[in-house]
Amino acid sequence: MTGRATASTDPRTRTDGLGWVTRAVFGAEQVGLTMAGRPPTGHRTVARYAIVPSVRRARFLLPLGSPRATAASLLAYNALRPPRVRAARAVLGGLARLGGLELARLPVLTVSLPDAVAAEEALLSHRLAAVLGGGAAYAACGVRPPDPNHKPTLQLFAPNGRPLGFAKIGWNDATRALVTAEAAALRELPALARVPGHPVAPRLLAELRWAGRSVALVQPLPPAVRGLSTTADPEVAAVLAVARRGRPPAQHRPLAGSSFLARLTRTAHRAVATMSADTRAVVAAARLASRHGETLVEFGHWHGDWVPWNLGRQADRLVAWDWEHSAPDVPLGFDLAHDAFQRALVLRGSSAAAAAGAVDLQLRRYGDALGLNQAGQRLVADAYLLELWLRTWRLANAGAGWNPALHPALLELLARRDHR
Template identity: 30%
Template sequence: MTGETTYLTDLAEVLWPCGGLLDRGSGEEPGTPGSRGAPVRVYLPVPSAHDPRVIIPAANRYAAVRGISAFAQGHSLREKLRTGLLTTAFASGVAPLLLRDRLRVGSGQGIEHALSGALDRELVIVIHVGPPRANRKPVLLLLTPKGRIVGYAKVGVNALTSRLVAAETVALRRLLDSVLPDVTVPRLLHAGEWNDRPLLVQEALPVGDQTDRPTRRQLLRCVVQVAALEPIAERLVSASPYRRTLVERITALGQRPEADALRATLERLPDVRVPFGAWHGDLTRWNVASTSRRAFVWDWERLTFDVPVGFDALHYELNESVQAGVHQGVHRWLDSGARLLRDPMLAATGLKSRAVPTVMALYLIDLATRYLHDRQAEAGAKLAAVDDWLLPALAGLEERAAHEAATARP
């Protein structure tokens, strides 16, 4: 078995305590008795068990088509054509003949039963698993048997993902009473446990053909409104609770060699005044959609308060910049990220131009500390090789920050 097929069978044990069996598309069909006379539920890993991204119920075309569309990644022509071919194959009933791998789940109470009970309606699930990362966890699309989307569910599969699911539950409860004039947040529909792991269900946001990736102005409007979830406060970096917490997080890395470099850079950064507010923590093209009037934002598992304003803009821009390659993208981000932070919309929060390289450096230190704690590099995340690109970029920002501080002195 490969790492991915092992992941699928491990995931099956979480979602269905009876477990699941992978095979190559022969034998029992959906809904027919298994070897012990119990009904067998059949799921199709798409595109394969060796590269699973979505797990589709073989017996429900409606759910399959909606699931493929809902979890389609990106907006390129190639990706749209791929999504169109898959939805056509499932709608016509041809897909089960073309996709050879099967995940067969035996009888017994599974995650579908628990979710149906929690929401008091019959549900079918489609599972998105995404690429290998330390925080990889199943996201379940909940549908009626006729294919109408009801919501999304998340369940923890290890210590890190369980912590993130629990944190998002807290965040969604916190956001319920928050004022975000132009940002829509999903409502929490259910919170509980499944198989001794945290489980949350949230509503599906009304995104689709009428939404797209945000423009620069739409992005910054969203960033500023999220930052203002609590009153924005301007203070010296040295006097901020944020810096003290960041030092504690770096110290908790122990003897990792990168920790010394991060700590040393943090100590050398100029002590500038910076506005502090909230940040979403993972604002990327996969977690936000926009119209001219509103932003729809989900995946709030890393919501944090009292951090330098602008982190969300930098995070979004970094993830956009590296789509075609990490090193070239980071080089571009060093300029494009600085331009974003100097935009009048962020300047209105109190972010001064001379503080921009310091805020960018703080963001990279924060991101590196997160990656190291989560062991993202070991899981194969492409941005997680901290010593490969992040530390060199940080050294350049440190020089910029020192220069800006020196030229800004009276």
């Protein structure tokens, strides 16, 4: 295989996070990767990365060659991170700014290409730099445990440390679909920038297909953006602005006959067709229609992953990113339901049943602001939980595997809720 280093030095042969990320980012056949320092014979070095903190416990690939770009890859958007992470990055970033990472004896990943191969043809970071105008760019990459639902991301910086863009890489069916969906959502959002209360969203700079990958290159977040407290009240006015997109409140319509219910039911049937003898999703959709068919609710857009860690604030404007699950024509209130469920599940370690209880509580608290009576609140909660399970199935069916916190717990929970 041209350009491949030996198994002992090429991280792409590994089964851990470092192996997964390097296969996704440096998968082109011509690319040589080595952790032994020297590129293969006939290759030239085109990039070098510090593997932090070690090969076995890799968490970052930090670009070498420009101390300011290396430091920026650690310090940019540090205010969005938890205090302990922020402190560790600040120390490393200060060391990098002084050129200390080169002297810190960290393991180094060397990227090389045959002399006849142009970097823009074989390396995603160089292709993205060309899309951005052709200047030099340094790419930083986080390393996470292997997961078919995770998307490798590249942060691109100019030699002076200025952020240039943020690239998400879809590498399998599940992640390619998410990257494509986010790109489609981001194309529509600039038209909503003047809608009162609507959050600011990063602009889509480019969407491309590269070596079997789907890549969305997104504008950097505003430098002054600050994270939201995970205990702060939800941003109800912004949720309404996302749902209505500058239009007045829509007339409430029954769930029965809605395109949402039709879509939900079709997806449930598709899911059941892939699950031997397990019809619970179709049963849940039918019970939802039977129980809530005549309930009137407003339909609109939703962000799809409305949680504090996907939100920030710059001055007086809310900033929202990660729009890969955004969709139209869902019952208004889905974003608040998701916010409550994920805060309970992720931040408090609650079970799916306890997280569903948090959804009920949040919808009762803000139901009036959303125009939801008690029946509408129950509809939104039950429909959201089924929608969340169907999302879990879509990811599993596309190769991401089941999320054990949500399957089969959500199907069991929906069956119990039907008898409340």
